[in-house]
Amino acid sequence: MTHLGVLIGCGFFATNHLHAWAEIPNVDIVAVCDLDEKKARATASRFGIEKAYTDAAEMVAAEAPDFVDIATTAASHRTLVEMAAPHTRLLICQKPMANTLADAEAMVAATDQAGTTLLIHENFRWQRPFQEIARRIAAGELGNIHFARFSFRHSYDNYANQPYLAQIERFALMDVGLHLFDLTRHLVGEATTLSCRTQRLNPDVNGEDAFTVIVGHAGGATSVLDCSFFSKLTPHRFPQTTAWIEGDRGTIDLDEEYRMTVHGPSGRKTYDVEAAVPGWGEKPWHVVGDSVVAFQRHAVAVLEGRAEPRPSGAHNVKTLAMALAAYEAAAANTVIDLDRWKEAR
Ligand SMILES: NC(=O)c1ccc[n+]([C@@H]2O[C@H](COP(=O)([O-])OP(=O)(O)OC[C@H]3O[C@@H](n4cnc5c(N)ncnc54)[C@H](O)[C@@H]3O)[C@@H](O)[C@H]2O)c1
Incomplete structure (x- = not known):
């Protein structure tokens, strides 16, 4: 059909x-x-x-x-x-x-x-490395997760293709931040609290172009989400997200160049989790192109009643709430309880 x-x-x-x-x-x-x-x-x-x-x-x-x-x-x-x-x-x-x-x-x-x-x-969770990490977490390889870090730092000129990013007043948290909030809810569990510091590093950009967020999760885990559009790296590393996820049975270290090292009870092993380059795509954008295909295949599964939407609109409201709350946490230099924050609105 x-x-x-x-x-x-x-x-x-x-x-x-x-x-x-x-x-x-x-x-x-x-x-x-x-x-x-x-x-x-x-x-x-x-x-x-x-x-x-x-x-x-x-x-x-x-x-x-x-x-x-x-x-x-x-x-x-x-x-x-x-x-x-x-x-x-x-x-x-x-x-x-x-x-x-x-x-x-x-x-x-x-x-x-x-x-x-x-x-x-929301395609980051559909990127090949994160699908692989989700599979290993679901299989219990890490046990109970107590710490995670998701990091997105580069100095690629995003503003050439997306000039509006340099103009908006709320930039990094509402752009990459949403992806990282979704990733940590998806892989570590529901978020309950957050604190945040933002930075405006590039004088040509109106909004914050860097942030560091500490998230408290139901169940006790902590995650750190950090992003910068002004990290001077050679090569620039866009659009890779690196990650570090620790549980009581093991740790996953997703490093640059899509090297994923799994530390477990019997030692450690490194895997190549780089996405395929779509026929219409090219490096280094392949991780994005491949994730859009994976996400849209999922959309077809939803249409055919074979899957629930991931993420649904209702789920993503809370991800958006995290980004909006992060601005307030940064402005007041405080820790926000997300449920109370939402109720108070
Ligand atoms: N998931 C990702 O990895 C990712 C990456 C880049 C951009 N995005 C998101 O994709 C969205 C689009 O970003 P973009 O860079 O392509 O923006 P863009 O400005 O290049 O394109 C948006 C287009 O929508 C058109 N448009 C606006 N309102 C319309 C309406 N009512 N009816 C018909 N057309 C309308 C505009 O004319 C414009 O051509 C943004 O929300 C952005 O955050 C997501």
Whole structure:
């Protein structure tokens, strides 16, 4: 059975979505939409897609698609989700899910009310190294986890492809931060507290371009999430995330160049967990391209009732809450209890 989809937002990252959809045999993207007609037409023509629209509501009403893939930036997500929810079975929305908790909660309510599924395009947990780590944790190789560190540090010029990143006032926590918050909830467990320090290192960037967050998890584990867009490394190391996860039976060390060392009761072993380079991709972006394919294959499994959305909109509201709470923790130099923080809003 072929699933018919439409895509909204023909910008920088949508190219990965469209290459990945083209790789999945039982998916057909029948139309794309962008406010900018030239972009919509150029994208449709590049990917052999029949129709290009400039009005997302018109496209969704006309095409009645099985799924809608939203690849716009956060400000438009709530409006688009509320518009499309009654017309489709699955809504896929890029991160950040929204800029505010109220918008994110409204998106969950709109999809619940329409009886449609909301899946957030959160692809870091779908990167090959993290799928491998999740499998080992689930198999009990590390035992009970008590410490983790996820680190994303580089000085690659992201601003060339995504100029808005240099302009937004809330940058690193709402960009890479969301990915790291999702990773630590996914691999270590639910978060209960956090503290945060932010830094603005690059004078040409408006928002914070570095942060260090300490997360307390239900069950007692601690994780440290650190990110910098101004770490002078040669080569730059973008877009790799490194990790260190300790449990009472063993430790996993995911180093640069995708070397994963597993320390266990019988010694240590190092594995190569580098992602394959997609036919349409190239290094060093392959870890991203491969994760988009894995994520979108998961979206098909959700459409076919073979999987629950990972992460769902409802799950991702808490990830967004962590990023928003982190700004307050940094400003007040305090530790935030996430449940109390959310209740107080
Ligand atoms: N998951 C990842 O690894 C990853 C990586 C990069 C970007 N992103 C996310 O992807 C999203 C898009 O980022 P980008 O860099 O491609 O942005 P972009 O600005 O290049 O593209 C967004 C496009 O959406 C269009 N658009 C906006 N509102 C619209 C509407 N209502 N109807 C139709 N089109 C509309 C714009 O005209 C633009 O062409 C962001 O939320 C970003 O955070 C995710």
